[in-house]
Amino acid sequence: MSFLNPNQTTLVLAPMEGVMDAPMRALIADLGGFDYGVSEFVRVGQGVVTAQQILRDIPDLYGPVFGSAKLPLQLQLLGDSPELMAATAIEGCIAGARAIDINFGCPAPTILRRSGGAALLRTPCAITEIVSAVRTALPAVIPVSAKIRLGWEDPNEVDVIARAVEDGGANWITIHARTKQEGYRPGVHWDAVARVKARLSIPVVANGDLFTAEEVARCAAETGCTHFMIGRGILKNPFLAHDIRASQSLPALRADIPAQLSNRLRLGIERYAALTRDQAANSGFIPSRVKQWVGMVRDISDDVPRDVSREVLTAVKRARTTSELLDLIHRP
Template identity: 40%
Template sequence: MQLALAPMEGLVDEPLRDVLTRVGGIDWCVTEFIRVNDQLLPAHVIHRFAPELQRRGAYTAAGTPLRLQLLGSDPAVLADNAALACELGAPVIDLNFGCPAKTVNRSRGGAVLLKEPELLHAILRAVRQAVPASIPVTAKMRIGYENTDQALDCARALADGGAAQLVVHARTKTDGYRPPAHWEWVARIADVVPVPVYANGEIWSVDDWRRCRQISGAAHYMLGRGLVACPDLALQIAAAARGSSYAPLQWQAILPMVRDFWHQQCARPGAGHHAPGRLKQWLKWLGRNYADAEALFVRVRSLQAVAAIDTELQAG
């Protein structure tokens, strides 16, 4: 069984990838999507989304492999950018056909492409031909845009185009992130493609994972918001899969991670503007499982000054 950290745009950046992969249990992770429009991106744009390419050879500090995700709709331009990313050290190219954001879909990116299976095939085929044979090309999809009518056609198109692996977020674009996740579609897709299929969506706990495993039949899983809200969820799931005991981390073990995350955010360019929002966002998610995180969020919610937030974090 492999457990992957999802590529959540605006949330799972380098500092959060670093902190979460150091907790353990994550086999690989993915960058936030890199938007590709009509031109070859400068190398510094790719490095901004994936600093690990330069710093650690496409690994996080914990040694977890990093994949690079692209989002767009032009096969040739995506192929050119994928080739550049490989030259810069990307070990795997992942393609995003799942983003439900209206702004992304309006510009013909993400989940809206699930309306066009032929285009999905063309994109995969172009990217697969453009990158070295030793570098896998993978894809992340939802089970449809407005409905699931073309889910199997889309999965076949991606696999036939050269995808070595599919991650299936078991909701449509219209579903957004509203529960439930329709894990039965992961099983249906796995039945029609000859490549590994990862189940993704609504895995917040070990019990959710067990239900997902039973319904989807999946052998591998991608964890998103559930792992952000519970940093050792992958370790909990791995222990459950082995049938061994595991004592979940308590807040006193999580708080140093939050402080580390904050310090890393403060060290990034533009930290004064971005760091407080990133910290509050993570604390809000942590508040689902840790009452102390919710209390800390309430204390820092109205703060913007770095020094003031430092004081609250030190107080715990």
């Protein structure tokens, strides 16, 4: 199973807790274009999280559960105890993980209160200890990476934080080019990523506001990065990874991609409902996820009515089950 190849352009599907779950990943795997994905975080709190518990939350860690397309999936852990993180990483491998990522970027208040995620950006020594414990616990064939923000409030903090990740023995680092305090405010600091990349000896995956192939090209030019992680952009354009591949003259993976964004989104929603139909035909889960998906597109885009046709919006609004959603979407 391959994850990040230092010598090749790599497109990584970002973790998005509550959005990018097993059914959604099945859709992205089906549409293709990504090299691997990172799971939503597993919170390592008071005790070791067992393989069974991990698989309950991330059933596709062991293999595809909706459809048959495969997307290598890296398991992400979040916690502040080196011992528990290391023991849970081993459980993760029992559950099927072939790569582990450690979350040092989550800004959610519930996580920060318990000193995990972005809270650790303020204690780089703790970052080194956690990465080192996880790295040491696993065989070398299992890559261990870390995902950080630039810092707590100053983008320049990234120099020390990234060095702490490297010192812990991580195989690569993903940098969301904002500080914790910046939340999701528009604007990312590619200059800070460029500086860190020049100083580190491990590969850097650039992340943040990569919504179009042009933005990826700009990021590549400004940072020198060849590895990119895409989150919200895939919700607006489910074929974004293909656009990026085409713009970088990488081999095309499929020929049947609709030109218009609205048709891309429509096709994405249809495939999503179809892939999960057997398991969730009469449940409201998928329609509510599609509503959330369209809502998030609305958050990052002013032109939702143009991006999603009126019929699809109406279908999404009315449908209560996957079957209804499919019927309404297909109604002329």
